Amino acid sequence: MSTLVQIFNEWITLADAHELLGTCSPAKDIEVQGYIDSLDALILAYLQRDLRHAEYSEIKFRPEGSFIRLNNWPVINITSITSDGSTISESEFDIDTNLGIMYYNNEGLSFTGAQPKKITVQYISGYPIMPPELVTMYKTLLTDLNDAGGSAAADATGEIKKVSLVGVAAVEFDTGGSSVSYSGVDRLTGVPEELKPYVGLLNRYRSDVTMGIV
Secondary structure, eight states: OEEEEEEOOOSSOHHHHHHHHTOOOGGGHHHHHHHHHHHHHHHHHHHSSOOBOEEEEEEEESOOSSEEEOSSOSEEEEEEEEETTEEOOGGGEEEETTTTEEEESSTTOOTTSSOOSEEEEEEEESBSSOOHHHHHHHHHHHHHHHHTTSTTOTTOEEEEEEEEOSSSOEEEEEETTOEEEOOOBOTTTOOBGGGGGGHHHHTTTOHHHHTTOO
16 A cells, blocks of 8 residues: 655646646646646556655555565655564665665564564655656647547536546546546557557556566
């Protein structure tokens, strides 16, 4: 279980998005923010990790084996580690910051000789400066989404009610149940349609590839 504690940067600010899209009007704030949130959700769902510079609190229940794998990386700093409520020194782990893997120094056992029931890691990860090639991709996707009218809800209004991250990125607004969404995922490849031109680029940052799973 991972909880966002604080975000230090974004793919794009609302003001910069307005400038990019030529929609510099407060009346368009909700619409443009909906595009941003929908695109954020799409990329996060595909990459399976957040590239933004942020601080997370992550709980691992009954961690087994010889290491703990964090959901996001690169790891910039470990803020705190607790095992069953007791503070643990970072020196108890060998940490691969590039992949977010924390190897136990004690062959998988906790620091009292028994497997811990819960380990909580608070840490800062991501890119303080987003990779330029991904920023270019993001701006292109944002422009395409705006040009397409945001699929089903270019005129959605109200507070954002829900952001979905599973399969297809979507943002639902409180007023009228409108949503900003993408067309779908290719059933054969599992790749969202809008990301297909960028698969080669994105796969360099995708968790299952960088972790060596595929």
